[in-house]
Amino acid sequence: MKHLFPILWMLFTPWGATGETPTCPWLNLATASGVLRSSASSPMAVLTGLSATVCDFTYQDPVSSRTLKITVEQAKDPDQTFIAYRKQCGVTATALHAVGNEAWMCEADARGQMYGEQVIGRVRDNIFTVRLSTSLRDDPSIPRETLEEKARTIAEQVAGSLF
Amino acid sequence: MMKTSFLRGVLIASVFAASLCLLRGTIQAGSSGDSARKEYADKIRATYNYRFGTDKLSTPGNASIEGDDFVQPGAFPNAKYCAHCHQQAYHQWRQALHSNSFRTPFYRTSVNILIRTKGIEFSRHCDSCHNPIAVLSGALTQDSQVDRSFDQDGLTCATCHSIQELKSTNGNGGFVMGIPSVMVDEQGNRIPGEVPYEEILKHSQRHSMAVMKSFYRTPEFCAACHKANLPDTLNDYKFIRAFTTYDEWQLSKFSQRNPLTFYTADFTTCQGCHMKRAPNTLPDSGAKNGTFASHSWPAGNTAVPFYYGFDEQLRKTIDFLKAGNFLNVDILALHKAGENKLIAPLGSVPFSLKPNDLVETLVVIQNKNIGHSLIPEVRDLYEAWVEFNAQDADGKDIYHSGFIKPDGSLDERAHSFTNRPVNVDGGFVDNHKVWTIHSVAYDNSIAAGRSVLVRYQFHIPPNVKGPITVTAKVNYRHFRQSYLNNVFGKNHPEYPVVEIASRTRRLNLGDNHPTQSEPSDNPEWMRWNNLGIAYLDQSQYADAVLAFGEVVKLRPDYPDAYINVALTQIQWEKYESARLSIQKALSLSPNSARALYYSALLERRASNYDAETADLKKVVEQYPQSRDARRDLGIALYRQHDYTAAREQFEALQKIDPDDLAAHYNLSIIYRRIGMEQEAAEQQALFVTKKFDPGAPTYSFDFLRQHPEISIESIPWHVHTNYEGKPTYGAQ
Numbered sequence: 001m002k003h004l005f006p007i008l009w010m011l012f013t014p015w016g017a018t019g020e021t022p023t024c025p026w027l028n029l030a031t032a033s034g035v036l037r038s039s040a041s042s043p044m045a046v047l048t049g050l051s052a053t054v055c056d057f058t059y060q061d062p063v064s065s066r067t068l069k070i071t072v073e074q075a076k077d078p079d080q081t082f083i084a085y086r087k088q089c090g091v092t093a094t095a096l097h098a099v100g101n102e103a104w105m106c107e108a109d110a111r112g113q114m115y116g117e118q119v120i121g122r123v124r125d126n127i128f129t130v131r132l133s134t135s136l137r138d139d140p141s142i143p144r145e146t147l148e149e150k151a152r153t154i155a156e157q158v159a160g161s162l163f
Numbered sequence: 164m165m166k167t168s169f170l171r172g173v174l175i176a177s178v179f180a181a182s183l184c185l186l187r188g189t190i191q192a193g194s195s196g197d198s199a200r201k202e203y204a205d206k207i208r209a210t211y212n213y214r215f216g217t218d219k220l221s222t223p224g225n226a227s228i229e230g231d232d233f234v235q236p237g238a239f240p241n242a243k244y245c246a247h248c249h250q251q252a253y254h255q256w257r258q259a260l261h262s263n264s265f266r267t268p269f270y271r272t273s274v275n276i277l278i279r280t281k282g283i284e285f286s287r288h289c290d291s292c293h294n295p296i297a298v299l300s301g302a303l304t305q306d307s308q309v310d311r312s313f314d315q316d317g318l319t320c321a322t323c324h325s326i327q328e329l330k331s332t333n334g335n336g337g338f339v340m341g342i343p344s345v346m347v348d349e350q351g352n353r354i355p356g357e358v359p360y361e362e363i364l365k366h367s368q369r370h371s372m373a374v375m376k377s378f379y380r381t382p383e384f385c386a387a388c389h390k391a392n393l394p395d396t397l398n399d400y401k402f403i404r405a406f407t408t409y410d411e412w413q414l415s416k417f418s419q420r421n422p423l424t425f426y427t428a429d430f431t432t433c434q435g436c437h438m439k440r441a442p443n444t445l446p447d448s449g450a451k452n453g454t455f456a457s458h459s460w461p462a463g464n465t466a467v468p469f470y471y472g473f474d475e476q477l478r479k480t481i482d483f484l485k486a487g488n489f490l491n492v493d494i495l496a497l498h499k500a501g502e503n504k505l506i507a508p509l510g511s512v513p514f515s516l517k518p519n520d521l522v523e524t525l526v527v528i529q530n531k532n533i534g535h536s537l538i539p540e541v542r543d544l545y546e547a548w549v550e551f552n553a554q555d556a557d558g559k560d561i562y563h564s565g566f567i568k569p570d571g572s573l574d575e576r577a578h579s580f581t582n583r584p585v586n587v588d589g590g591f592v593d594n595h596k597v598w599t600i601h602s603v604a605y606d607n608s609i610a611a612g613r614s615v616l617v618r619y620q621f622h623i624p625p626n627v628k629g630p631i632t633v634t635a636k637v638n639y640r641h642f643r644q645s646y647l648n649n650v651f652g653k654n655h656p657e658y659p660v661v662e663i664a665s666r667t668r669r670l671n672l673g674d675n676h677p678t679q680s681e682p683s684d685n686p687e688w689m690r691w692n693n694l695g696i697a698y699l700d701q702s703q704y705a706d707a708v709l710a711f712g713e714v715v716k717l718r719p720d721y722p723d724a725y726i727n728v729a730l731t732q733i734q735w736e737k738y739e740s741a742r743l744s745i746q747k748a749l750s751l752s753p754n755s756a757r758a759l760y761y762s763a764l765l766e767r768r769a770s771n772y773d774a775e776t777a778d779l780k781k782v783v784e785q786y787p788q789s790r791d792a793r794r795d796l797g798i799a800l801y802r803q804h805d806y807t808a809a810r811e812q813f814e815a816l817q818k819i820d821p822d823d824l825a826a827h828y829n830l831s832i833i834y835r836r837i838g839m840e841q842e843a844a845e846q847q848a849l850f851v852t853k854k855f856d857p858g859a860p861t862y863s864f865d866f867l868r869q870h871p872e873i874s875i876e877s878i879p880w881h882v883h884t885n886y887e888g889k890p891t892y893g894a895q
Contacts, residue, residue, distance in 0.1 A: 023306050030310040040237075078652075098471040100268075101651050123268075124652040153315060156266065160314070163271040163650060 022047065024055035026070055026128075026158045032057040035132065035150040036066045038141040064139055067114070069131040070158055078125040085120045085127050096121070096152060100128070100159035105152065108133060115139070117147045119155035123162035130155045196238075196342070196355045204233040207301035207309075212284045215396055221298045223397040224291025226336035229327060233301040236313050239321040239343045240357045247360055249320075251447035255458040256320070258476035263467050264317035265294040269544075269642060272650045273595040281598065283307075288397050291336025292388035295322050299340060321345075324374040329383055331821045332409055334390030344373045367448070382412055385433040389540070392822075395852060398598045402852040404822060405597060406542075409433075411535035413788070413819070415611035418534075420788035420819075422756035424612050425696055425723070428532075436487070436534060437462060463538075463545065465659045466641040481661050484639060489533045490664040491685055492635050495694055496525040497670075508690045509668055510678045516670055518627055521886060523620040526551065526635040529685070529693045530609040537580050537609045537637075544595055546640040547663070548579035551619045551883070556628040562621035562885040565638070571657060572644040575872045578617045578883060581643075582606035583873070589865025594649055602859035604866045605877035616697035620884035629672030636665035688717040688724075695727055701879040704735035722752040729761050738768050756785045760792055767799065775799050783812075790819045797829060806833050824854055 023029070024047060033045040036059035045068070049056030057068040075081035082102070086093065089106035096103040096119065103121030108131050110116070116133030132151040134142055142150070211233075215222035220233065228234060242262070246253035256262045264270070274289050283303050290298050294317060302309035313319070327341035344353035346362060347369045354373070363370045378384050386409030393403040416424040417431040434456070443455035459476060461483035468477035496507030497514065500521035506514040507525070516522065528549065530537050538545045550565035565577035573579070583604040584592040592600050609615050623631065639661045642650075647658055666681075685693065695710035708731050714724040729744035742765050748758040763778035779796040786792060797812030810833045813826040820826075827850035834843035867874035875881045 021306065028307055028309070028311065030308045031312060034310040034312050079654075101655065153312070157311065157314065160266055160268070160271045161275070163268045163275055 022050050024050060024057075024070065026055065026072060026161045027057075027154065029057070031157060032068050032154075033059065035154055036068055064134055064136045066134045066139075066142070067116075067131075068154065069129070069133075070154075071129045072158070072162065073127045075125050075127050078122060078127065081127050082120075082122045085129065088129075089118065089120055093120075096155070099152065099155050100162070103155055103159070105148065105155075112137075115147075117144075117151040119151050121155055121159055123159050126162045128155075128158050128162065130158055200230070200232070200234055200238070200342070203235045204301070207233045207304075210304065210306070211301050212282070212304040214282070214284050220301070221287045221291050221336065223285060223288035223394050224298060224336045225330065225333060226287075226291035226295050226298050226338065226340065227330070228299045228340040229342060234299050234340075234342060236296050236300040236302070236309060238356060239296055239313065239319060239325070240345060242316050242319045242321075244357055245320040245345075248363070248448040250445040251443040251455050252320070252449060252458045254445055258468060258471070258473035259459045260462070260464050260467060261318040261323070261458075261460060262316055263471065264292070265290070265297070265314050266317060267467050267470065268650050269466055269470075269646075276594055276596060277598065285397060285598070288335065288394075292391075293317065295336060295340065298336070323379070326376070326379075326384070326387070329378060329387055331818075332383055332386040332390060333392065333821050334386060334388065334407075334409070335392060335394075336388060337390075338387040346370050347372045380432070380434055382409060382418070382432045382434075385409065389433070391540075393597055393600060398600070400601060401856060403600060404853075406540045408535045408539045410820060411539065411611055413790075415534050417611075418788075420786060421791070422760060422782055422786045422789055423791055424757075425692070425727070426612055431534060433534070463639060464641050465639075465661060466647075469656075469659055477659070481659070484661050484663050487532055488683070489531060490537065490637055491527075491529040491531045491683070491693075492637060492664045492666040493527040493529065493685060493690055493693065494524060494633055494635055494666050494668045495527045495690055498523040498525065507694070508687055510680055510684075511687060513674065513676050515674050516623065516631075516672055518623050518625045518672065520623045521620065522623060523618055523882065524551070524553075524633060524635075525694070526617045526619065527614050527690070527693050527697055528609065528617065528635075528637060529614040530611055533611055535611055538639075539608075541595065542580075542582040542606065542608055543584050543592060544642045544646050546573060546579060546581060546643045548573060548577045548581075548638055549617050550577070550636045550638050551617075551634070553619075553621050553631055553633045555624075555631060561624060561627065561631060562619065564619060564883050564885075565636075567660065570644075570653075571647075573640075576883060578607070578876070580608050580637075582608065583866065585862045585866040587862055589862050589869060591866065594646065601856075602862040602866075604863040607876060613700060614693035614697040616694065616701060618882040620882050620886055622886050623672075627672065629670075631670040631672070632667060633670060634665060634667040637663045639663050688714050688721070691717070692724070692727065695731070699727075699731050699734070702734075703880060704731050707731045708735075720751060722748040722755050722758060725751070726755070726758050726761060729758075729765075733761060733764060738765055741765060754781070754785070756782045756789075756792075760789075760795075763795060763799070767795075772799060772803055776803065787815075788819050790816055790823065793819065794823060794825050798825065801829055801833070806836060809833060810837075822853055824850060827853065 029045065029047055036045045036057060038061060042061060045057045045059040048058040053071055053073055055070045059066045086104055089104050093104040093106040096105050100121040100123040103119055105117060105119050108116040108118035114133040114135060115137050116131055119130040121128050130151055132147055132154065221227060242253060242256065270293060274286050278286050283305060287298050287303050290303060294314065296313045297303055300309050302311060321343040325341050325343040326338045328339040330337040341353060342355045344355050346354050346358050346366060348354055351372065389408040391405040393405050395401050412418055412433060414421050416426050416428040419430045437460045438456045440454040440456050442453055443450045447455050449455060459479050461479045463484060465477060465480050468480060494509055496505050496509060498505055506512060526549065538547050548565050552563045553561040555561055564574060566574045568574060584600040585602050585604050586592050586599040587601050640658060647655060691710050691713040695707045698707035698710055708728055711724060711727040711731060718724055725744045725748040729741040732741035732744065745758055745762045745765060748755060749762065752758060759778045760782050763775045766775035766778060776799045779792055779799055782789060782792040783796055793812050793816040797809045797816060800809035800812060810830065813830045816823050816826045827846045831843050831846035831850060834846060867877055
């Protein structure tokens with residue numbers, strides 16, 4: 001019940017109606033930009049999607065685009081819901097230690113268009129996902145290992161905000 | 164030859180030119196660094212929530228920074244930068260509590276509640292210590308646009324090693340941070356930010372000058388954060404002292420600053436226990452003679468390494484808790500119902516037991532070698548308790564207290580060394596919502612050097628098979644199960660329970676003869692002494708005098724035995740008897756500061772003010788940092804209308820303990836008398852906010868009334884029992 005007001009606010013308040021910049025409740029734009037940008041001097045990322053359960057950050061430069069998508073769902077049956085979410089990862093998922101109550105990481109490549117890493121995790125009854133993707137198969141500024149490390153770091157940040 | 168000279172000349176000229184360039188570059192870097200900081204701070208200030216005043220960046224916390232303005236998080240070099248030359252430090256730090264001071268679920272659960280209920284600006288109170296970069300970079304404001312990637316490193320190398328100055332020992336981040344620097348220039352000016360490793364290696368002394376201060380090795384450095392209060396800006400109520408680990412150390416035998424301790428020890432700082440030098444296993448430029456001061460800071464927190472899977476840190480923590488002879492558990496005496504005689508000390512005296520006896524077991528737990536209380540700091544979340552078990556010959560429980568229940572929670576009737584803070588509704592302050600604390604229903608922690616007496620009464624069954632084995636253990640768990648449930652929900656792994664110390668005795672049915680003592684047992688005089696201390700702290704004065712009397716019998720040449728009798732009698736208001744004991748102590752040890760202090764109190768009682776003052780001056784001479792002696796000398800001098808001298812004592816006292824109420828009270832009067840109106844008003848205000856709220860116990864009583872299962876823990880003298888016969892007073 002205590003979470004209802006912010007959820008309704010986000011659902012029914014159009015951006016700009018309050019005169020305030022919309023913000024993602026689980027991660028701020030500067031931190032998202034920090035993982036998406038090629039360097040500190042690159043332009044900031046943009047919050048391109050925001051709802052009660054989703055934040056989408058996008059970064060675009062002349063050669064690539066990168067996205068960070070965070071979803072959070074409060075589940076009535078967290079164990080079952082988490083199992084369902086985990087199926088998105090398939091059998092190759094890696095268990096992540098010390099991210100929320102539990103978390104798994106897997107590749108999240110999308111039909112040769114986006115190449116990314118995904119974390120599916122749980123904090124009590126909140127199921128969250130973090131998907132970090134780039135349009136370049138071998139993005140020189142985010143190699144695969146870096147992508148994994150960054151996805152994990154963001155997942156830990158998101159989990160921290162949910163505790 | 165000429166060629167060599169020429170080359171040498173070229174080399175010298177080159178080095179000179181390079182030095183000039185470096186110096187010039189440094190100066191330019193410094194000024195561009197200043198302008199970058201200003202630009203950053205201007206941006207932060209434009210939207211910063213200045214709820215507590217435009218000159219207060221960190222209120223309700225105390226962290227501050229040179230220049231009193233925000234600094235870019237990037238000004239703090241990353242720990243991995245330091246790791247290049249300090250692999251051992253990095254490896255230890257990464258698993259230690261300091262690097263995880265912010266990110267852990269255990270911390271976030273609590274601070275997130277503060278942020279959600281009162282606002283993120285209030286979290287500057289907690290984060291002044293848990294995440295000072297967040298505070299000083301201005302990240303703790305609504306809709307912050309500061310990149311929080313530094314959260315993962317908590318207290319990084321450059322936070323502790325950039326502190327330039329300490330404020331008073333008030334805690335809550337009582338430090339002044341400098342702009343991080345890893346090297347000073349030739350003039351000793353700090354060069355901000357990272358510099359190339361080659362430069363550091365070439366000028367290691369200049370590196371040391373930038374990152375080390377002599378006060379880093381003092382307990383006052385630790386006090387900056389290992390002491391906390393709840394100011395009215397946080398709780399909208401009044402100043403409440405939260406925890407005082409530094410003061411506990413300062414009052415302990417290890418500080419050698421307090422003449423009133425029951426025992427003595429070598430001077431040992433916080434670092435002496437928590438940063439012990441050990442051979443380094445990884446290369447580290449900070450190692451000296453093959454050893455390195457531990458950056459693991461082993462202490463009691465097993466939960467964080469358990470959660471992160473830091474097995475090395477977990478092992479170190481468990482080893483630390485079990486090592487060092489920190490506690491002594493003594494199953495010291497038995498008392499059979501219907502008999503007046505105390506069977507003590509067990510192991511030294513014969514006795515007999517039989518089925519159907521109702522037996523009270525006296526267990527003395529001594530905080531023997533911890534330089535602070537058991538439990539220190541967050542007593543509402545950590546859990547240490549006594550597990551007492553009496554079993555028959557088949558291992559069947561006759562009585563068991565302090566067990567873990569199937570749901571992981573602790574037997575609520577256990578004797579625990581925790582506290583129960585309560586809010587205005589008389590409810591337990593769960594989840595460490597410290598801003599709602601208005602009272603403390605009880606606090607059963609054991610101060611450094613003190614002992615507690617825990618009584619367990621059990622009925623020996625009629626058909627029991629002997630012998631009976633009684634075991635008393637002190638267990639420790641980080642955290643209380645209900646908090647772990649709040650953090651993770653009920654379905655989480657079991658967190659470690661560590662047995663810190665224990666003692667077992669076998670009780671025969673029939674005759675029991677004296678037995679051999681164990682290596683960890685205290686000598687007999689100390690066993691009696693600890694019993695006396697425990698009785699004294701439970702206001703059982705007659706029993707305390709008897710116990711200390713046994714020490715006198717065993718060690719008639721031990722001055723403190725007489726002093727202990729005297730101080731009990733002083734508390735018991737038997738001043739004439741106390742005087743005799745003090746005289747005896749002083750005859751054995753004329754310069755004993757401890758005896759002189761109590762002598763002074765007796766002289767005051769007898770209106771011998773000159774003698775009182777003379778005694779106290781001798782104590783202060785020997786122990787200039789004795790808060791008790793300073794306080795009482797101030798009072799004595801004030802009574803003699805020597806306000807200048809009294810002021811000197813109270814001001815000295817405030818430097819030792821900035822919260823001393825007597826100092827605030829008396830200084831407010833003295834300052835007013837000598838025309839220092841503003842200072843008088845400040846001291847008066849401090850006295851008013853820090854003094855005990857007489858209305859507060861109401862909330863404690865509400866809590867205790869609602870929780871009969873533990874209410875008896877608030878009474879110093881109580882018995883834990885399984886006896887279901889005729890009710891006995893004071894039993895639970």
